[in-house]
Amino acid sequence: MNDQPxxxxxxxxxxxxxxxxxxxxxxxxARSASVEQHLLSCPNxxxxxxxxxxxxxxxxxxxxxxxxxxxxxxxxxxxxxxxSTLRLLGVxxxxxxxxxxxxxxxxxxxxxxxxxxxxxxxxxxxxxxxxALLLVLAPLIPLAGIGTAYGLGNDRLYELxxxxxxxxxxxxxxxSLAVLCTATPLTLTAALIMRLDGLEAMGWLLPSLxxxxxxxxxxxxxxxxxxxxxxxxTWIILVVGVWARSARFEGIALETxxxxxxxxxxxxxxxxxxxxxxxIGRLGHLDTPVDSHRGAW
Amino acid sequence: xxxxIEITGVTxxxxxxxxxxxxxxxxxxxxxxxxxxxxxxxxxxxxxxxTVLAPDSGSVRFDDTTPTSPKALHDIRSNLGYxxxxxxFYPNFTxxxxxxxxxxxxEMDDRRARHDEVRxxxxxxxxxxxxxxxxxxxxxxxxxxxAVAQALxxxxxxxxxxxxxxxxxxxxxxxxxxxxxxxxxxxxxxxATHQTEDVTALCQNVVVVDQGKVGxxxxxxxxxxxxxxxVWVSKGADNxxxxxxxxxTGRHRHxxxxxxxxxxxxxxxxxGYLLLMGxxxxxxxxxxx
Numbered sequence: 343m344n345d346q347p348x349x350x351x352x353x354x355x356x357x358x359x360x361x362x363x364x365x366x367x368x369x370x371x372a373r374s375a376s377v378e379q380h381l382l383s384c385p386n387x388x389x390x391x392x393x394x395x396x397x398x399x400x401x402x403x404x405x406x407x408x409x410x411x412x413x414x415x416x417x418x419x420x421x422x423x424x425x426s427t428l429r430l431l432g433v434x435x436x437x438x439x440x441x442x443x444x445x446x447x448x449x450x451x452x453x454x455x456x457x458x459x460x461x462x463x464x465x466x467x468x469x470x471x472x473x474a475l476l477l478v479l480a481p482l483i484p485l486a487g488i489g490t491a492y493g494l495g496n497d498r499l500y501e502l503x504x505x506x507x508x509x510x511x512x513x514x515x516x517x518s519l520a521v522l523c524t525a526t527p528l529t530l531t532a533a534l535i536m537r538l539d540g541l542e543a544m545g546w547l548l549p550s551l552x553x554x555x556x557x558x559x560x561x562x563x564x565x566x567x568x569x570x571x572x573x574x575x576t577w578i579i580l581v582v583g584v585w586a587r588s589a590r591f592e593g594i595a596l597e598t599x600x601x602x603x604x605x606x607x608x609x610x611x612x613x614x615x616x617x618x619x620x621x622i623g624r625l626g627h628l629d630t631p632v633d634s635h636r637g638a639w
Numbered sequence: 640x641x642x643x644i645e646i647t648g649v650t651x652x653x654x655x656x657x658x659x660x661x662x663x664x665x666x667x668x669x670x671x672x673x674x675x676x677x678x679x680x681x682x683x684x685x686x687x688x689x690t691v692l693a694p695d696s697g698s699v700r701f702d703d704t705t706p707t708s709p710k711a712l713h714d715i716r717s718n719l720g721y722x723x724x725x726x727x728f729y730p731n732f733t734x735x736x737x738x739x740x741x742x743x744x745x746e747m748d749d750r751r752a753r754h755d756e757v758r759x760x761x762x763x764x765x766x767x768x769x770x771x772x773x774x775x776x777x778x779x780x781x782x783x784x785x786a787v788a789q790a791l792x793x794x795x796x797x798x799x800x801x802x803x804x805x806x807x808x809x810x811x812x813x814x815x816x817x818x819x820x821x822x823x824x825x826x827x828x829x830x831a832t833h834q835t836e837d838v839t840a841l842c843q844n845v846v847v848v849d850q851g852k853v854g855x856x857x858x859x860x861x862x863x864x865x866x867x868x869x870v871w872v873s874k875g876a877d878n879x880x881x882x883x884x885x886x887x888t889g890r891h892r893h894x895x896x897x898x899x900x901x902x903x904x905x906x907x908x909x910x911g912y913l914l915l916m917g918x919x920x921x922x923x924x925x926x927x928x
Contacts, residue, residue: 414754417770419736435750436743443729443740498727499740502789505689506744507717513744626709631693 356380356387365394423449428520437516443499444491444517447524451490455483455525459532466536473536474596478581480529480546481553482574487521488557489570494632496567504632511628514566518558526550545602552610553577555617562624640702640718640796642668642827644688649697651683651851658683660851662697666827670819672838672859673831674912675848681831682724682801684848688829689721689799701797715797717746720790724801724831728774734761734785735770741789760788765814779806787815798828804837816840835909845908847915854915859908866906866914870894873901882913 356364356377363369364377381387425442429435441447462476490496492514497503503510529546553573560569581601588599600606644666651659659680675681686692688699690706698705701719706712728737738757747753761770764784774782783806790798804812819841822828830837838845838859845862847855855862869881872890877883877898886892893901894914 410751413758414751417735417754417758418750419733419739434748436748436753439740439743498729499744500727501686501691501723502721502726502741503744504691505716505719505721506741507713507746508744509713629709629712631687631690631706633693 354380355384356390358390361387361390361394365391424520440513441516441520444497444520447491447517447520451487452524452528454486455528458483459528463532463535472595472597476529476532476536477546477596477602478578480532481550481577483529484521484525484550484554485557485570485574487525488518488554488561489567491517491521491566493561493566495565509629511625514561514628518554522554545597545607548607548610548614549577549601552613552617555614555621559617559620559624562621562627640825642796642825643702644797644827644829645700646684646688647698647700649684649687649694649699651680651687651692651694658851659687659694662848662851662853664846664853664856666829666844666846668825668827669843670822670828670830670841671844671846672842673829673846673848674833674835674838675831676833676916679848680851681833681848685721685799685801685829685831686723688797689719689723690716691721717793718796720792720795720798722786722790722800722803724805726786726789728782728785730775731773733771733773734766734777734781734788737774737785738789738792742792745792747793756792760791763791763818764788765811780808780811783807784811784815787818794823794826796823796826798822798826799831800828801831802833803830804832804834812837835907835912839908847912849916862911862915863906863908864911866894866910868903869914870904870906870910871897871901872904873898875900877901881917 360369360373360377364374367374369377381391419439422442424447425438428438428441433441458479459476462479465475466473492500492503492510494500503513526547529550533544533546557566557569557573560573563569564572581596581599584599584601585596596602601610646662646664646666649659649662650657662680662684673681673684683692687694690712701715704711704714706715729740732740735757738760739753742753742757747756758770761767764787766781766784766788769777769781774785777785783803787800787803790800804815807815816837819828819830830842832838842859845855845857845859846853847862855865871880871893872886873893874890875898876885876891877893877895879896880893880898881895883891883893883895892904894910897903
């Protein structure tokens with residue numbers, strides 16, 4: 343007696359209705375697997391299947407297009423969490439990729455922002471803590487992101503970006519906006535957690551915009567990192583200076599100093615506006631070849 | 640564009656170091672090899688041509704366009720492919736991701752058309768099998784091919800390649816030569832290299848750069864001819880020659896005056912190049928001729 347299994351075609355066949363449901367993905371996985379297993383060994387059902395597929399696709403040209411879609415879907419670069427989120431928000435595919443590639447857009451950036459804000463919150467929650475740390479740190483957070491978003495030494499593809507027809511200023515601007523869009527809501531959340539209200543809750547916003555504007559404007563002369571460090575250092579000196587001065591005459595609460603009062607807020611709004619005008623006026627300098635002697639990059 | 644590049648009086652200094660000294664060269668369609676030792680100024684000249692760096696003085700003209708206005712810069716960069724010596728990669732990018740990203744920088748906004756072009760250049764450099772592998776996991780030769788592939792995007796009129804064959808094995812080098820030989824007739828390819836074999840195999844023109852100056856500008860045959868009557872082989876070494884070394888056959892090759900009993904041979908491009916460099920130090924190697 344021969345124990346070898348026979349390879350005769352199976353006696354049952356996939357019914358037209360089942361085949362139609364299989365092609366239309368309307369059957370469960372177990373039945374689908376059963377149909378596929380049967381199709382592998384049944385030439386009659388393979389022929390029957392092709393008629394269903396062609397009926398659905400309508401032409402060979404469409405099949406080619408379908409195949410290209412498959413290849414494209416396989417090749418499509420993974421955009422990561424940042425890229426996917428941006429696309430969900432309606433940002434076009436290529437802009438999302440330009441933004442997501444920035445070092446400042448990696449998860450480590452968001453984690454760092456959360457860590458810094460968490461530190462500010464825990465400081466405020468201490469028995470003798472205050473909101474001062476948040477007010478000082480909040481404007482510095484976007485500077486750190488913008489300083490590392492683009493430029494020689496920060497962006498590994500800086501040289502290739504520089505020689506590309508796509509304007510470097512656009513890349514820089516997209517990434518700076520993305521930094522602002524991540525840092526601002528997180529800082530706002532921190533302010534809410536700390537239960538700040540009124541001017542106190544938003545006291546960091548206009549100084550932040552002013553410093554960002556200054557950094558962007560300065561970046562048309564020097565590397566963004568140098569611009570960010572210069573502006574950030576100036577901010578710390580200003581805050582500590584004003585705070586020390588007011589501590590002698592008025593009190594020690596940072597939020598009561600002129601910086602966070604209406605006069606200071608208006609001054610920072612003006613700074614932000616002037617810096618924005620300057621930045622727009624000098625945008626073209628980001629695209630010109632690097633002049634190592636005149637400081638342009 | 641017609642693939643003509645005219646460099647006029649380009650000077651560049653880094654601090655007090657003069658890197659390029661009043662360089663003037665005309666480059667036409669075809670493959671031009673830029674030969675020179677390390678530190679000669681080739682990369683700086685290529686970066687100026689690629690519009691990365693601004694010269695201290697002088698100009699570079701691409702056909703009728705000089706990169707002086709935003710529109711002119713955009714036009715030139717739209718027709719330029721540039722592979723720097725160290726392109727830099729984002730560590731998590733695959734070959735496909737990287738080239739697709741550069742394609743976005745080249746304003747190829749239509750995703751399907753862009754992906755088709757990315758697949759085309761990946762295939763041209765023979766990286767289909769590793770297209771979805773992270774670049775950090777690739778060998779040096781594969782990374783070099785990746786850098787060349789991105790420069791080929793959009794078949795640019797001006798292709799500037801800095802040491803494109805460094806780190807390639809002989810088979811890959813052959814493939815690269817075959818790739819460049821399929822170029823468009825109107826395309827100007829500039830190849831900065833210190834490997835004379837590449838120039839011999841590929842280039843219609845050769846520009847020798849040494850210590851920031853152009854020492855020679857002509858055809859490879861003309862460069863080889865410049866050593867006509869100055870190249871000898873003999874059994875023994877010769878201390879009076881400009882250069883002398885032992886070749887793969889065990890005989891000594893001399894450039895300069897004939898040593899006793901030496902036999903005059905046809906010069907190669909390498910002989911012409913070495914003679915031009917005018918080194919008075921003797922080289923004793925077992926290099927294959």
